[in-house]
Amino acid sequence: MMKVTSEADSRFKGGFFPLSRAFRKTTEASDHLSLSLSLTLLNSIREVISHNMKQFWSPNSINKNKAMVENLQSHGVITSDEVAKAMEAVDRGLFVPDRSCAYVDSPLSIGYNVTISAPHMHAMCLQLLEKNLKPGMRVLDVGSGTGYLTACFAVMVGSEGRAIGVEHIPELMASSIKNIEASDAASPLLKQGSLAIHVGDGRQGWAEFAPYDAIHVGAAAPVIPEALIDQLKPGGRLVIPVGNLFQDLQVVDKNSDGSVSIRSETSVRYVPLTSREAQLRGE
Structure with missing residues (x-):
């Protein structure tokens, strides 16, 4: 049996309830209140970031992708130079169906009942994994979708590393390859073999x-x-959203003895990790 230690047990009826320390309460009623307050705070932050993005992106804006990254930096979402460089190098606009919406801080539908995550979520996950994305390291991206985050991973681990994306919708996998081929930063890594979907x-x-x-x-x-x-x-480190109705972005660190330590990072809302058939049915 694998030994698991946890910074905080956030389970409650109906799924996983990711509580911040600031809002942690002991009663079910206050749990619901803290969830509401946490989500309100997250939405407020998102609105501020999105508003500032629109100010950055006038019709005369030269580089909207760079402006997106700079805005995420200015709000403390991106704190690492390596993460900023990777997100600047991989143009998000190449990896979404509608480029006009590519740089807005919001998830976007990519078909097949799934979405590409909002830029701030991609930035957060890159930050959480940064120390495990050094040149020469290996990274696995489960549910690689349009290939955007896999490409960012590949840029960070470089030609001596390996970035692997796994996607169970063949059409999405095929289109993600085309997206990567259009990226000046990621295409050479795909050709060289250190990046694969x-x-x-x-x-x-x-x-x-x-x-x-x-x-x-x-x-x-x-x-x-x-x-x-x-x-x-x-x-190594695993970053994964866990839960059903209530979801928690969990950070899993594997210790030298094979045990794992798990902590909850924040409340999130993702599409479910399920079978291809269930996904296509919208389940």
């Missing part, structure tokens, strides 16, 4: 190149898949 059930990971220094999951699992923990290298 595969069709598969991401809940099973991708054992061929395991163990990984970093694993990112772009959909919410009811519980953390054991296969992903097994494919995590000692010293």
Whole structure:
């Protein structure tokens, strides 16, 4: 049995309830109040960021992708130079169906009942994984979608590393390859072989190149898949949304003895990590 330690047990009836320390309460009624307050705060922050983005992006704006990154930096979402450089290098506009909406801080539909996450969520996940995305390291992106975050990972680990995306919708995988080929920063890594996208059930990971220094999951699992923990290298980190109605972005660190430490980062709302058939049915 794997030993698990947790910074805070955030389980409650109906799923996972990610509580911030500032709002942590003891009664069910106050739990619902704290959730409401937390989500209100998150929405307020998002509105401020989106408003400032619109100010940046006048019709005469030269580089909207760079402006997006600078705005996320100015609000403290991006704090690392490496993350900023990767997001500047990989133009988000190449990875969304409607480029006119590419730089707005909001998730966007990419078809097949899924979305590409908002820029601030991509930035947050890159920040959480930054120390495990050094040149030469290996990273797995589960639910790679349009390929955007996988491309950012690939830029960070470089040609000596390996970035693997797993996507269970073949059409999305094929279009993500085209997106990556259009990226000046990511295309050479795809051709060289250090960046690859595969069709598969991401809940099973991708054992061929395991163990990984970093694993990112772009959909919410009811519980953390054991296969992903097994494919995590000692010293590695997994970032995954967990829960059903209430979801929590969890950070899983594997210790040298194989045990894992889990902490809750923030409240989130992702599409479910499920089978291809269930996803296409909208379940």
